[in-house]
Amino acid sequence: MKRVFLYLIVLILTASIAQPLLQTSSANTKVRHTVIAASGDAAPAGGNYLPSSFANVRLNARHDVAFDASVGVTTGVFVGDGKTTTTTALGDGFGSVSNPFITANGDVVFDANNSDTYRSNGKSIIHLVSSGDPAPGGGTLSPASGSRVTNDNGDIAYTAFVNDSTATQGIFRSDSTQTVAIARDDISPPTGGSFLVIGNPALNDRGQVAFYSVMTGGTSEFGIFRGEGQDLTPVFVTNQIGPGGQTFADFGNPIINNHGQVAATVSFTNNEAGIFVGDATGTGSVAIAIQQQAAPKGGNYNGQFQVPIRLNDRGEVAFAARLTGGTSSTGLFRGDGKSTIPIALVGTNAPGTTGTFATFRDFQLLNNGRVAFIATLTVGVGGVTTANNTGIWVGTSDEDLQLVARTGDIIDGKVLTRLPQLPQSGQLDMNENSIVWVGTFGIAKAVVLSRVLGNDEEE
Numbered sequence: 001m002k003r004v005f006l007y008l009i010v011l012i013l014t015a016s017i018a019q020p021l022l023q024t025s026s027a028n029t030k031v032r033h034t035v036i037a038a039s040g041d042a043a044p045a046g047g048n049y050l051p052s053s054f055a056n057v058r059l060n061a062r063h064d065v066a067f068d069a070s071v072g073v074t075t076g077v078f079v080g081d082g083k084t085t086t087t088t089a090l091g092d093g094f095g096s097v098s099n100p101f102i103t104a105n106g107d108v109v110f111d112a113n114n115s116d117t118y119r120s121n122g123k124s125i126i127h128l129v130s131s132g133d134p135a136p137g138g139g140t141l142s143p144a145s146g147s148r149v150t151n152d153n154g155d156i157a158y159t160a161f162v163n164d165s166t167a168t169q170g171i172f173r174s175d176s177t178q179t180v181a182i183a184r185d186d187i188s189p190p191t192g193g194s195f196l197v198i199g200n201p202a203l204n205d206r207g208q209v210a211f212y213s214v215m216t217g218g219t220s221e222f223g224i225f226r227g228e229g230q231d232l233t234p235v236f237v238t239n240q241i242g243p244g245g246q247t248f249a250d251f252g253n254p255i256i257n258n259h260g261q262v263a264a265t266v267s268f269t270n271n272e273a274g275i276f277v278g279d280a281t282g283t284g285s286v287a288i289a290i291q292q293q294a295a296p297k298g299g300n301y302n303g304q305f306q307v308p309i310r311l312n313d314r315g316e317v318a319f320a321a322r323l324t325g326g327t328s329s330t331g332l333f334r335g336d337g338k339s340t341i342p343i344a345l346v347g348t349n350a351p352g353t354t355g356t357f358a359t360f361r362d363f364q365l366l367n368n369g370r371v372a373f374i375a376t377l378t379v380g381v382g383g384v385t386t387a388n389n390t391g392i393w394v395g396t397s398d399e400d401l402q403l404v405a406r407t408g409d410i411i412d413g414k415v416l417t418r419l420p421q422l423p424q425s426g427q428l429d430m431n432e433n434s435i436v437w438v439g440t441f442g443i444a445k446a447v448v449l450s451r452v453l454g455n456d457e458e459e
Helices: none
Strands: 002-006 013-017 021-024 030-038 057-059 065-071 074-080 085-090 097-102 108-112 116-120 125-129 140-143 156-163 169-174 179-184 194-203 209-216 222-227 232-237 248-251 262-268 273-278 285-290 317-324 330-335 340-345 357-365 371-377 390-395 402-406 428-430 434-441 444-453
Touching (some): 030 065, 057 097, 057 434, 085 108, 085 116, 156 194, 169 209, 179 194, 179 222, 222 262, 232 248, 232 273, 273 317, 317 357, 340 357, 371 428, 390 434, 402 434, 402 444
Antiparallel strands (some): 021 030, 057 065, 065 074, 074 085, 108 116, 194 209, 209 222, 248 262, 262 273, 273 285, 390 402, 428 434, 434 444
C-alpha cells in the first residue's frame, strides 16, 4: 500500500511503501505503527486526502478505524485497517459528512450537514435523525450540532430544539425504527418546576441516557438525570447531600457506563469540588476524589478538577487533578472510591524517555483499567526540546507505563512533529490492544494505529 505525503510547494506527491513499522523505545518497548491514511494518499472514492483531514478517529475491537477526511472539494467518512480502506459516505450526496463512530460489528454512524445523522453497514445507509423529523410528544426536531453521542449498538442520543410545540428543547434517542423522548422542557423534572436548559447527553449500550439540566421553580436549580424514555431518575441535584456531608451545588457534564452508573464533577456550596459516581438506582453516590483530600504519592487535590473525566464498566474514573502541598503540581489518576492509582505525575520521569512529565492532554480509559494519554515533557530536562516534547503513553499505573509514540519519531519515513493539542480532541481512541491517533508530519497529517507488543508477541 502506498503512503504519499502532500507537500505545500508545487504539491509534489512523494510515494513510499507503507509497511507497519516496528519501533523500539529506550525502554525496549516494542510498538508496531501502521499508517491508516495520510495527507496526499489516494482516497478510495477518488481524489486525495487533504492536510485539513482527520478531525475525528474512532477504533473498534476488530481494529477497524473510522475517520473523516477532506477530499478535493468534498468531505468523506472512511474505514481502514491498514490493508484496505473503504468509503462509508461522501459529502457529494449529503452536503458534508463528519464525526464517525464505529461499532463492534463495523457499522459506522456519521453526521451530515452537522445535525443530521445516519448509520451505514457498508452496503446501505439508514436514516437515524434529520431536521424536520417528528418529535415524540409533538412538534418537529432540529438536532443541535455537535450534541450527538452513540453506543455500540449504533443508536444515538442528542439534544434537539423542538419546533411547533409547547416544548422548545429536549433530549432524544433514535435507532433505525423509532425516536424516543428522554426529556422535554414541557414536562416537569422529578424535582418539580420546569427545565430551562437540557443538554450534554451521554448514552450507554442499554439505551440509558444521562444529561445535564438547569431548572427553575422546583427544589433544585441544577441536576443530572438518567432516563430510558419514561420516568427520569435524579442522579445528582442541587442541595443533595453527598456521602461525606457535602452539599451539592452544580455539576459538570455526565458520563455513563453500561451498568447505568453516572460520573460527573461536582461543585459544593462551599466552593470546593469533587468527582462522584452515582449508582444505578439513583439512591447513592461514591466519592472518587474531593478537593483537599490526600492524593496518591503526596500532596492534596487542589481546585476544580480538569476535563475530561472517563468512566469504565468497573465504576473506575480516570481523571486529571491539580495538586498542592506535594512535589507534583498535577497528576493523572484512576480511582473507584476505595482506592486511587496514580497513572502519571508532573515532574516525574516519563518512561521511554530521559525527560519528565509537564502537562496532560486527552486520555482514554478501558474496562481493564488501562489508560492511554497524551502528555508534554519539560523542555530542557533530559535533552528534551520543543521538537520531541510530546508523546503518547499507555498503562494501568505509573509502574507499567509504556511509551507509544513521541514527536521526533520517524514513522513511515516521516518525522512526527505534532500530536493532538486539546482535551477531548476526537483524535485519540483505543481498544484492548491498540491506540489510534492523528499526528502531524510537517505540513501533512496521518491517522496512525499503534499496537504495543507484549514480550511474548512476535514482531
